[in-house]
Amino acid sequence: MKMVADLVLKRILDVLIGAVSGLFIFAAGTITAQVMPVVFPLISKEFLLSIFLLSFLLNVLLLIVAIYFYRKRDFFYRFGLLWRKNGEAYCPACKNLLMNSKESSLNVAKFWCPTCKEVRQPLFEEGSEVSIEHLSKMF
Numbered sequence: 001m002k003m004v005a006d007l008v009l010k011r012i013l014d015v016l017i018g019a020v021s022g023l024f025i026f027a028a029g030t031i032t033a034q035v036m037p038v039v040f041p042l043i044s045k046e047f048l049l050s051i052f053l054l055s056f057l058l059n060v061l062l063l064i065v066a067i068y069f070y071r072k073r074d075f076f077y078r079f080g081l082l083w084r085k086n087g088e089a090y091c092p093a094c095k096n097l098l099m100n101s102k103e104s105s106l107n108v109a110k111f112w113c114p115t116c117k118e119v120r121q122p123l124f125e126e127g128s129e130v131s132i133e134h135l136s137k138m139f
């Protein structure tokens, strides 16, 4: 029930951020349309060019940072599940974070996918069960 409430809260937050962003862009566009014809003749071309170059460089920097964080999020595949370097297990079907299953024991590791509503069990290639102890040594 708490997860549903979290999901609803997240959706409401997304809609609010979208609405506020749209309003901000509309206001900025309106102000710019009125102010620019007055201000533009007063600004030197060198200043505009330097602002453009600065903006371009900041965008390139932002792109590099975005690529860096995107690559950092990469998963690796082992025992039939997806993993992150911090030891978190992710569902191979929906790529959501797995929860520890109540069926899990020291000898048999089992996870629960809250999205697929299925038990996800790490298995060796030959099909035998992976222990929690073995998983903890992996990281």
Ligand SMILES: [Zn+2]
Residues within 6 Å of the ligand: 091, 092, 093, 094, 095, 096, 113, 114, 115, 116, 117
């Ligand atoms: Zn899943």
